[in-house]
Amino acid sequence: VSEVFDELESQLRSAVRARRGARPSWLRRGHRRTSAVVLVAMLLICAGALAAGGVIRLGSPAKLPFSTLGNAHEGYGALVPGTVRVLPIAAPDPAGGPDWGMRVLSTTRGEGCLQIGRLLDGKLGALGQDHAFGNDGRFHALPVSAAFDSNGCALLDGKGRLFTNVTADERAASAWIGTGGRLGGCVPATAGPYEKGLRLTRREKAQGLKPFPICRQADLRNIYYGLLGPEAQSITYVFEGKRHTLPTVGSDGAYLFVTRASAHQLLNFANAGTADVVPVDGPIKEIHYRDGATCHLTRKSWIGGAYACTPELSEPVGYVDVGRAPTHGEVATPLHVRLLQGRQGRTVVKISFTARVAVTDARRIYSLRWREPSMPPKAYGGESTNSDIAAGQTVTKTIGEYGPRLRPGIVHGTISLQQALGAGGIEGPGSVSVPVGSFAVRVP
Amino acid sequence: MLPSHSNDASLLARIAAGDEEAFSMFYREHLDAVVAFFQRRVGDRELAFDLTAETFAAVVVGAGAYGGDGPGVAWLFGIARNKLRESLRRDRVADAARRRLCMEPIVLDDAALLRVEERADSGEGRLRQELEGLPEKTRAALLARLVEEREYGEIAARLQCSEQVVRQRVHRGLKQLRANLREEV
Numbered sequence: 050v051s052e053v054f055d056e057l058e059s060q061l062r063s064a065v066r067a068r069r070g071a072r073p074s075w076l077r078r079g080h081r082r083t084s085a086v087v088l089v090a091m092l093l094i095c096a097g098a099l100a101a102g103g104v105i106r107l108g109s110p111a112k113l114p115f116s117t118l119g120n121a122h123e124g125y126g127a128l129v130p131g132t133v134r135v136l137p138i139a140a141p142d143p144a145g146g147p148d149w150g151m152r153v154l155s156t157t158r159g160e161g162c163l164q165i166g167r168l169l170d171g172k173l174g175a176l177g178q179d180h181a182f183g184n185d186g187r188f189h190a191l192p193v194s195a196a197f198d199s200n201g202c203a204l205l206d207g208k209g210r211l212f213t214n215v216t217a218d219e220r221a222a223s224a225w226i227g228t229g230g231r232l233g234g235c236v237p238a239t240a241g242p243y244e245k246g247l248r249l250t251r252r253e254k255a256q257g258l259k260p261f262p263i264c265r266q267a268d269l270r271n272i273y274y275g276l277l278g279p280e281a282q283s284i285t286y287v288f289e290g291k292r293h294t295l296p297t298v299g300s301d302g303a304y305l306f307v308t309r310a311s312a313h314q315l316l317n318f319a320n321a322g323t324a325d326v327v328p329v330d331g332p333i334k335e336i337h338y339r340d341g342a343t344c345h346l347t348r349k350s351w352i353g354g355a356y357a358c359t360p361e362l363s364e365p366v367g368y369v370d371v372g373r374a375p376t377h378g379e380v381a382t383p384l385h386v387r388l389l390q391g392r393q394g395r396t397v398v399k400i401s402f403t404a405r406v407a408v409t410d411a412r413r414i415y416s417l418r419w420r421e422p423s424m425p426p427k428a429y430g431g432e433s434t435n436s437d438i439a440a441g442q443t444v445t446k447t448i449g450e451y452g453p454r455l456r457p458g459i460v461h462g463t464i465s466l467q468q469a470l471g472a473g474g475i476e477g478p479g480s481v482s483v484p485v486g487s488f489a490v491r492v493p
Numbered sequence: 494m495l496p497s498h499s500n501d502a503s504l505l506a507r508i509a510a511g512d513e514e515a516f517s518m519f520y521r522e523h524l525d526a527v528v529a530f531f532q533r534r535v536g537d538r539e540l541a542f543d544l545t546a547e548t549f550a551a552v553v554v555g556a557g558a559y560g561g562d563g564p565g566v567a568w569l570f571g572i573a574r575n576k577l578r579e580s581l582r583r584d585r586v587a588d589a590a591r592r593r594l595c596m597e598p599i600v601l602d603d604a605a606l607l608r609v610e611e612r613a614d615s616g617e618g619r620l621r622q623e624l625e626g627l628p629e630k631t632r633a634a635l636l637a638r639l640v641e642e643r644e645y646g647e648i649a650a651r652l653q654c655s656e657q658v659v660r661q662r663v664h665r666g667l668k669q670l671r672a673n674l675r676e677e678v
Contacts, residue, residue: 052608053542053599053605053608053609054608056599057546057549057599058516058517058520058521060594060596060597060599061516061520061549061550061553061594061596062516062517063513064553064594064596065508065511065512065513065553066511066513067594067595068553068594104542104546104586104599104601105598105600105601106539106600106601106602145592146598147598169598169600170600188600
């Protein structure tokens, strides 16, 4: 008997064997009536084991017409070859079919990224349903580029490990995160008009683009996933009033669970989900650690650091800080400020300086902050670099080139070098800001 | 090694008792014929495999319900016909039996689909070869009943004999076919 039939035979033999020990007493006694309760329980126990129809055909891998994670020196950087790991974790989908899985990878700019998808034969993919892939019902492998979701990316710690927690609201059960285009997809009803494709430009309309299909509510999922580090043992979450404790998997402290999305949930697609060093704004209430400590997530968890847990814990437990911040003396440099005439008669402030400290990954940025005369108290404008910068390289930033025109008066500003040392990212707890220089310029 | 004297009724009783060896014997003996049955009717290898898998899963689930009143193979093809009818009505292959057994999805690539075709050809070829060896009248009755699935009354009218005679020819033909196939095994 040939392979595919061998596999079928093998599975059925296992089923025969499993039924030998598990047959309920009412059946052993010879009664043939099926208990509805037992049937429902059996269906629940193995829900998710089988796709609708029971057979999954392979489709072509999803290929995007553009590249993500392709630029080694900008943004999230490029994929470091050999770093992609499919984690040994699988979560059932509420409607069955292939489980959900997760993989982790590293980038050239010191980021780690988590990617999720449906799991088949150890590969992540998306299903041809929910208007994706022509609803062909097939499994389409997801290359790293096609599964990229910036919410899943965070800076690696000092040991090259990723600590991040993601709440992805109202995702299509297909696991395909695109919409429109050749590969299709759908958007939730809560999406904004731009996400729904309702604000198409004339050119886009001329190209034949149409508003995107709206996902059926029953096909939307909330997906909670993350890596809590080697010290985490389990999480406790509350869903539909019931507490569930889920052990973490492997030395990454990985967890993943999927629920149906409610039409009335507070957080939805329009809020674009959340990602942080601890799980926030979701159903996860506790993190249990191997030493017996428990982090009860507080309402202020989104701030991170000392606010994340009750009782206070170093969050995330096990995170190793990275590097050291340079001193003011090491980064200070003169700023050159000029007024220019921009497009449509705009006044533009151009600030340039010679970087003394290099930026070699996403842990550092040069940041510009300024205040204009008309701004309300405590408000400021902000800009930053998003790529690698060599020591000695000239950095240039402008104010007033886009958006509202600069109002007459004095514009005050500072350039600083920001560096993430801890788990809070470039602007969260553990980040330091070292002044490079400041300026004031009168706008006529 | 396949059994020289497999008895479907006894195999089904053993399957119901959790005997996986019995299942393998039953599965291997009837697999080609079941695949051929579906391939001939749906003309799609993927669907044929899907229906075959669901049919044998239903055998595992329902082996305890087989009463031994008729031939085991007739019971098997009764399941197959029901699965086919149900799928045509719902426009999708039911998977209730496989879900009950918590079976994993099976990936069908091009090579796997080729295997399905080979199994179907093998089932068809073997049946056709055996049919060739039967007397003309018996073969005609069997083809009309099993392949074309016509009613006994209709076959009787076509063959210009009584329903009772058609039933006898089908019964004899099946008996002869079974004996020949077992001998070959």
